[in-house]
Amino acid sequence: MTSPRTGLRGLVAAAAALLAVALLSPTAQAAPEPKAPEEFVALSSVDRSIIQEMRYITPHDFVGEPIDGYRQPLCILTRPAAEALHRAQLGLLRQGYSLKVYDCYRPQRAVDQFVRWAKDLDDVKMKAEFYPDVDKSRLFADGYIAAKSGHSRGSTMDLTIVKLPALPTPPYHPGQPLVPCYAPQSQRFPDNSLDMGTGFDCFDTLAHTDDPRIQGVQRAHRQFLKSTLEAQGFVNLPEEWWHFTFQPEPFPDTYFDFPVARRSVAGH
Template sequence: MIERFGYIDELVPGIRWDAKYATWDNFTGRPVDGYLVNRIIGTRELCLALTQAREEAAVLGFGLLLWDGYRPQRAVDAFLRWSREPEPQDGHEDGQGKRRHYPAISRPEMFERGYVATKSGHSRGSTLDLTLFDLASGDLVDMGGDHDLMDEISHHGAAGITPAQTRNREQLCTVMEASGFGRYDSEWWHYSLVEEPYPDTYFDFPVD
């Protein structure tokens, strides 16, 4: 691993994580190239800002659960190859992934609409996918849609979710922006460090 990167679970105590792309529970339906262990990596600058975000969230009674951080370029390339594969036939179990993650668009449209990129900010090491959980119960907060639901309902300010779900998204946004992160308008879970240390470098070392 590059010196200025670290494992977030070591550098930010109290963070929960579930590295979706190291598992079968993601939009491709299989572990993704470059994710060899269920851990999440980020730049040390990201970890410092995330420590502040964890503290800001705790004041509100929340913890942070991470789904993704640094993403090797080889994983992004795997997404592109997957997008060129034929869609599963109706009734096939893989069709559940489409219903859950991209119900109203095709695989190529994920890229056209900006939900997945051929060059991802994640590969620069200072972008996160995350949500809130209730510190008292441990339950995930209801955000009106799951991680990687590639649909307009996932946009900030989306119609079709409840006032409570809107407030929950706003609370996450407030926590992250107060800690030096900027939001991505099309995905309520996606935040990037504003002052990222490697704004023009896309890394490809594995998560191992």
């Protein structure tokens, strides 16, 4: 007959074994995804009329594949930034235009993927469109890629202006012929936005907001975008006509890493 002490040891051993199995299971090991602070909102909850064409959840970006941390085609921003965009949108709608966002809050894990990609000098599959005249080894030195991005603080977005009614943007198919991002609008990847002289995420000095080579209608369109947003407290990054940050930022020194997904934001 088993002694009480022996039986107790057996129960303890069995419990320890079950605990070990539980700790080794993927479910137990997976850390819960971080959530956005309550100051963050989905842009659509503030303004449903702003067009969202979120590029980094698609393969049509300078990496050529969907980017880490983008789970849904969703623009997430701090509430002050989203409300400022809403005010800008009201003025544009009265003139027959709409804002269109390409990217908003960006998780740190996405930035980390950009860094890894930039260090892989053999991966140049999207070079012909996004950085045709820049050697990939220069991406860090020339400032196109960095270890931190203002997007991760939640008040920076990449955007453009679209004439209404908005035509649909054709889908990108991996492997299709690539055209330089600074080619004439009729030749480069189709986009329903106003002609800004280059496409979005064009790694070229022609994308500098006030590059003197950009004149006429293209320059006027850039100034239209810039003045519209500056009137609502946004500051443009001079090297990228599409890049704006709302000031003052609620989180000027914090780089977040929650995923771009509805469940990251309160109320979703």
